[in-house]
Amino acid sequence: MPELPEVETSRRIVLTDLEGHTVERVVVRLPKLFRSSEIPSAESLIGHTVIGARRRAKVLMIDFSGDLTLMVHFKLAGQLSVHHPDGRRATAGHPVPKPDGEYPHKATHVEIWFDDGTVAYFSDIRQFGWFRLMPSENVDAAIDAFGFGPEGTGDERISLEALKKALSRRSIPVKTAILDQSLVAGVGNIYADEALWFARIFPGTPANQLSAVAVRRLWEGIDHALIQGLAQGGATIIHQKAYPVDGFPAVHGREGEPCPRCGTPIQKIEIGTRGTYFCPKCQKRPRPKNGGSASGTEIG
DNA sequence: TGCGTTGTTTCACC
DNA sequence: CGGTGAAACAACGC
Known part of the structure; x- marks a missing residue:
C-alpha cells in the first residue's frame, strides 16, 4: 500500500522523468476518480508543462504551468508508471499492474501523454484513490484541510519531544497512534509494523505507557x-504477502516466517482493526503495572 | 460468495 | 474541545 516512501518515490519519478514535458493528450477511463476535483476535466492539462512535484504525507502534487496542480492520493493500490519512447520505465506504488507487464492494464484509469511520446499511466486496482485538479494557489488550503501532523522522516520530521508529548496524551495502542496522520504523517500499516519491530515495542502497548527510552x-x-x-x-x-529485499520488510506480510533478529516465527494479530505483524519474542507485551495475578490485560 | 483489505471521514459519546 | 472507538466507504480478488 502506497505510504510515504512509495509516494515520495513517485514524486521523484515525476521530477526526473516528467519535468519539462508538455501534456498533449489525456485519457480518463474512470471519471469518478475526479469526483472531488475542483476542476472537473483533466483535459484542462493539455498544453501545460510539468514544472515541479511536491509531497505532503501520502499526497502527491504535480505542478503544471498555467498555475495548475494535480493532486493525487494512491490510497490502497495506486500506482504511477512512466514509459518513455525508448522503452525506459519508472514505476512506483502498488506492484499491480506488473511494472514490466503490458500497459494500459485493465486497472489503468488515467493516461497522460506528453509531447515527446512519454506516457504516465495511473493505475489503481482497488479504485480507492483520487485525483484533484485545482489552481495551484488553492493547494495550501487543500493540504491544510487534511490536518496533517509533522512528517515521519526528512526535513519536516517530527521532533522527539513532539512525539513524546503526543503519545503521552493517548491511551490507544501505540500502533493506532502512529497511524494517525494528524500525529505523524506518512506512516501506514507496513511502516508502522516495521517501526515497532525496530523499536522492539509490542504494537498493542497503550501509547502513554511507553518509557522515554x-x-x-x-x-x-x-x-x-x-x-x-x-x-x-x-x-x-x-495479497498480504511480502516479497522482501535485503531483509525489508522484516515482519509485515511475513506471518510464520522467522524474525530476522531472533528467529521466532512472526505472528499476525489485529490491533485497532488493522492486520498487525510482530515478533512475539522481540516485542513483548508490557507487564501490567498493578493487579498482579488476574488474567493478562486485553490490549487492542 | 461473502469476507478481507486500508486510508480516511464521520459520528456518537465521554 | 479533544480523545476514543466504531462504523461507513471506496471496490476488487480470492
Missing part, C-alpha cells in the same frame, strides 16, 4: 523504516 527507539524506528522503504523505492506486498 521506548519512545526514542520508536522515533528512530519510524525514521529508519521510512528511509529503508525509500531506499528500495517502496515495499512489495501482494
Whole structure:
C-alpha cells in the first residue's frame, strides 16, 4: 500500500522523468476518480508543462504551468508508471499492474501523454484513490484541510519531544497512534509494523505507557523504516504477502516466517482493526503495572 | 460468495 | 474541545 516512501518515490519519478514535458493528450477511463476535483476535466492539462512535484504525507502534487496542480492520493493500490519512447520505465506504488507487464492494464484509469511520446499511466486496482485538479494557489488550503501532523522522516520530521508529548496524551495502542496522520504523517500499516519491530515495542502497548527510552527507539524506528522503504523505492506486498529485499520488510506480510533478529516465527494479530505483524519474542507485551495475578490485560 | 483489505471521514459519546 | 472507538466507504480478488 502506497505510504510515504512509495509516494515520495513517485514524486521523484515525476521530477526526473516528467519535468519539462508538455501534456498533449489525456485519457480518463474512470471519471469518478475526479469526483472531488475542483476542476472537473483533466483535459484542462493539455498544453501545460510539468514544472515541479511536491509531497505532503501520502499526497502527491504535480505542478503544471498555467498555475495548475494535480493532486493525487494512491490510497490502497495506486500506482504511477512512466514509459518513455525508448522503452525506459519508472514505476512506483502498488506492484499491480506488473511494472514490466503490458500497459494500459485493465486497472489503468488515467493516461497522460506528453509531447515527446512519454506516457504516465495511473493505475489503481482497488479504485480507492483520487485525483484533484485545482489552481495551484488553492493547494495550501487543500493540504491544510487534511490536518496533517509533522512528517515521519526528512526535513519536516517530527521532533522527539513532539512525539513524546503526543503519545503521552493517548491511551490507544501505540500502533493506532502512529497511524494517525494528524500525529505523524506518512506512516501506514507496513511502516508502522516495521517501526515497532525496530523499536522492539509490542504494537498493542497503550501509547502513554511507553518509557522515554521506548519512545526514542520508536522515533528512530519510524525514521529508519521510512528511509529503508525509500531506499528500495517502496515495499512489495501482494495479497498480504511480502516479497522482501535485503531483509525489508522484516515482519509485515511475513506471518510464520522467522524474525530476522531472533528467529521466532512472526505472528499476525489485529490491533485497532488493522492486520498487525510482530515478533512475539522481540516485542513483548508490557507487564501490567498493578493487579498482579488476574488474567493478562486485553490490549487492542 | 461473502469476507478481507486500508486510508480516511464521520459520528456518537465521554 | 479533544480523545476514543466504531462504523461507513471506496471496490476488487480470492
